[in-house]
Amino acid sequence: MKKVALIPLRKGSKGIPGKNKKKLLGRPLFSWVLGAAVFSDLDEVYVFTDDEEILSFVQREYDWTPKVKGLLRSEINANDTASTESAMLEWAEKINYDFEVLCLLQATSPLTTSQDINNALFQITNEGKTSALSVVKTHRFTWNAEGTPQNYDVFNRPRRQDFEGLLMENGAVYATTKEAFVKSKNRVSEKIGLVTMPEETLVEIDSLSDWNIVENLLAERQKTAKRQERINYLVLDVDGVFTDAGVYYGAEGELMKKFNMRDGMGLEILRQNQVEVVVITSENSDLVAKRMQKLQIKHTFLGVKDKYSFLQNFINQQQTSWANLAYVGDDVNDLANLCTVGWSFAPANATSVVKQQVDFTLSHNSADGAIREVCEWVMKYNARF
CATH class of the missing domain: 3.90.550.10 (Spore Coat Polysaccharide Biosynthesis Protein SpsA; Chain A)
Structure with a gap:
């Protein structure tokens, strides 16, 4: 039928x-x-x-x-x-x-x-x-x-x-x-x-x-409807989370974005502790693709506008649940996911509407240790499981 x-x-x-x-x-x-x-x-x-x-x-x-x-x-x-x-x-x-x-x-x-x-x-x-x-x-x-x-x-x-x-x-x-x-x-x-x-x-x-x-x-x-379990996936936006939300443009288009090396080390340590890293961004950026390749983040998804449905499909494919996810976002296109995952975070310099909805507002700004702060929080949290 x-x-x-x-x-x-x-x-x-x-x-x-x-x-x-x-x-x-x-x-x-x-x-x-x-x-x-x-x-x-x-x-x-x-x-x-x-x-x-x-x-x-x-x-x-x-x-x-x-x-x-x-x-x-x-x-x-x-x-x-x-x-x-x-x-x-x-x-x-x-x-x-x-x-x-x-x-x-x-x-x-x-x-x-x-x-x-x-x-x-x-x-x-x-x-x-x-x-x-x-x-x-x-x-x-x-x-x-x-x-x-x-x-x-x-x-x-x-x-x-x-x-x-x-x-x-x-x-x-x-x-x-x-x-x-x-x-x-x-x-x-x-x-x-x-x-x-x-x-x-x-x-x-x-x-x-x-x-x-x-x-x-x-x-x-x-x-x-939120539930909290062991965090198996850390999901990250890029602009305003990995970067300071700024971008340098030239005549040929996007030239540079600022990333934090200590964030990268935190993610490497996190993976060593059996937490997968997922990157979902609405932008289609070659610079971002190359940076994620350098960080060896295999779950990198560029140009995603409806992040909520996309992440639900990813969850189904991985046979996991929203309760096993932590998420870091900084702007309105992350709101649905931030309100749904087990634990949600916003950098200190995120938009006010996002900071009103997340579980934690971090003490560090984006591109200035926010991701590293989350990595350390996740490892301490998972130690209880």
Whole structure:
């Protein structure tokens, strides 16, 4: 049974211009649900958009998985009046309805997890439903416009613990069989299963205030799920961690970066103590490649923009866990990883937003002993294991 997801995106956004590409906890908004889809039981995930910049990003950043595909959406189905169903139908025709189960995912619901997606698929594959949607159980009292209560007696107000509450659609996940979709031309129909998600997922991003709320929720979710075990991998950013975040440019481009020799010795000692070093940077720099080669760091990955999904894939390949990782980062594109790993660090001269989220702010600046300080901390910590 081929299970395929659709993530429809529009270039235009009135509430928050460029919303889908705007960084939420250091990652483009749409990449949160895309990453969840990649690591779910789905067979393929389509990003369907009229934004060619996003299509280029998807092609470049997710070349490590055959699951992710980008497809150009027509302008007529990407304007302010176009319905999601019209986009779904256009997409289905473009791929010749090559699926048995269709899962619609909304980028404006970045709190969606792989398990939420799997739960919706389970309703169809194992529970005999023809479609499913995600809901939130809320204990709010609702009213009609004319001033009459919808779901309780004002003269017998129930206590929260005695009130069953309401199930509200949160707009995050929908799933349907191909047959039901072809027949109804709707995201859900016939026998509909329900997938309950946490109450905080009721917040969708339609305004900047929503954005701030969801970003805080994401950061707290990642940090709450943290576990600490023996550190087997030390993951490092480059600019602002290995270097002082400066670079010398000439007519031919990048000329020099400053590295600290004592950092290099610390990493060598760390490897001798069975801790692997991993370098992930968003820049594609020959200077960095040569320096990492000199340091004999085999796990060096250049030009990675979505560091979170990339690192999750690395973790799966190495059969390890986030709990076995320590991470040093200095800027917003490291935030998702810093909030998730077992232990997180920032150099003393890192950006303030990063220092607010990490477990430790180091006493040394980048390119001035910060990495060596982390190496010594890791060795002392691992001694307890």
